[in-house]
Amino acid sequence: MPATLLFSDVHLSPARPAIQDILIDLLQGDARRAAAVYILGDLFEYWVGDDMVPPEFMPVLDAIRALSASGVPVFLQHGNRDFLIGAALARRCGLQLLPDPALVTLHGRRVVLTHGDLLCTADVAYQRYRRVVHNRPLQRLFLALPRAARSRIAAGLRARTQQAVQGKPAAIMDVDPVAATALLDRFGADWLIHGHTHRPAIHRLDSTDNGRLRIDLGDWHPEGRGLWIDEEGPHAAIFPAIPGP
Amino acid sequence: MRRLGMLSMLLMLLSHPAAAEPGAGGTAAPRVRLETTMGTIDVLLYPDRAPETVKNFLAYVDAGAYDGTVFHRVIPGFMIQGGGMDAQMSERPTRAPITNEARADTPNRAGTLAMARTSAPHSATAQFFINLVDNGFLNHTAPSPQGFGYAVFGEVVSGMDVVNKIAQVPTGSRGMHQDVPKTAVVITSARRITP
Numbered sequence: 001m002p003a004t005l006l007f008s009d010v011h012l013s014p015a016r017p018a019i020q021d022i023l024i025d026l027l028q029g030d031a032r033r034a035a036a037v038y039i040l041g042d043l044f045e046y047w048v049g050d051d052m053v054p055p056e057f058m059p060v061l062d063a064i065r066a067l068s069a070s071g072v073p074v075f076l077q078h079g080n081r082d083f084l085i086g087a088a089l090a091r092r093c094g095l096q097l098l099p100d101p102a103l104v105t106l107h108g109r110r111v112v113l114t115h116g117d118l119l120c121t122a123d124v125a126y127q128r129y130r131r132v133v134h135n136r137p138l139q140r141l142f143l144a145l146p147r148a149a150r151s152r153i154a155a156g157l158r159a160r161t162q163q164a165v166q167g168k169p170a171a172i173m174d175v176d177p178v179a180a181t182a183l184l185d186r187f188g189a190d191w192l193i194h195g196h197t198h199r200p201a202i203h204r205l206d207s208t209d210n211g212r213l214r215i216d217l218g219d220w221h222p223e224g225r226g227l228w229i230d231e232e233g234p235h236a237a238i239f240p241a242i243p244g245p
Numbered sequence: 246m247r248r249l250g251m252l253s254m255l256l257m258l259l260s261h262p263a264a265a266e267p268g269a270g271g272t273a274a275p276r277v278r279l280e281t282t283m284g285t286i287d288v289l290l291y292p293d294r295a296p297e298t299v300k301n302f303l304a305y306v307d308a309g310a311y312d313g314t315v316f317h318r319v320i321p322g323f324m325i326q327g328g329g330m331d332a333q334m335s336e337r338p339t340r341a342p343i344t345n346e347a348r349a350d351t352p353n354r355a356g357t358l359a360m361a362r363t364s365a366p367h368s369a370t371a372q373f374f375i376n377l378v379d380n381g382f383l384n385h386t387a388p389s390p391q392g393f394g395y396a397v398f399g400e401v402v403s404g405m406d407v408v409n410k411i412a413q414v415p416t417g418s419r420g421m422h423q424d425v426p427k428t429a430v431v432i433t434s435a436r437r438i439t440p
Contacts, residue, residue: 021363021364021365024364024390025364028364030423033320059364059390059391062391063391066391070382235418237423242363242422243329243361243362243363243368243369243370243372244318244361244362244372244374245324245326245361245380
């Protein structure tokens, strides 16, 4: 059976075209041989509505649509930056939106997929903010605002996030191991896979060799980064801008 | 006398074997012999269909730049790619990228030779690939980043058995690269040959 590809935190932005080229290479290249592709949040640096797609993102959206049309299922989870991606974009690109957290079976393993921000429980201020921005009526209200107003509010939120992050100790912005284990217990799962922290690593949660794992996918800077899973287990991968068909 | 005329015409045709081939426009299409550690592959180039690409490929050939490079990406049922890395998987220096000359009437059929590139359509330099099957999704469909396709500029005329043998070698990941042959398949020399 072909391997499954997972990645997260690409943070596509019109200001970082090189990152976009690497992603398109992957979507047009090795991703075509995947059993399925899972994008675990923050594909985009910001998202203020499916009706306000920056033209710079079109080549990536076209590449995702071409991949799903070729028969490779593409699943997307929301991140803390692109949580307003909606059904309209999903339909347009042939994406399947996943809840967060989501339980899937990959190559015989029960795997919990989550963007990761839910597990940063030590960051109390962020969790409070998250509850507000994930409030559905509030989201609908925001999406009904004129485009200019949405852009202004989003820019303000990004600036405030940047300030807040700069003032925070690194430890509280990492995943809480207790929350990670509790999530695996809740789903009776073997592996937890997430992004968000930009700290790529495979953590063993038990002392046994065949025990539970917490896999942090890491981000896409300066190179593309992701994970292949097959019957043998997880394999970390780096995706540089390399030529090929 | 009439018979002699026909004979001389026949002789003329025989002395221009490239006349019926895609690259011929009065001049014989160039051929290049790739000597590899797994056998010899002869390719015929298409100067009429992809003039810049053929010129670029021959510049690397004539400089000896392909000697010692490997087929570093081998995917059975798809293609074998090489011409850019040495056996240690270090990238060779390249010339400037060339214009993508992919065209709808020169498809990526099994046995054709085409230029590798990044997602930028006009980014090909030295690396090329040989299609193992008809890879229709690599064809030129539109002058857009999605539809540009991959420029076919030649075909294997002898040694397709060698190509298919290379396609079957065991592969694995090496550094950033996947599908790398576990034992290097080296292009020991690439030279022009006269038909």
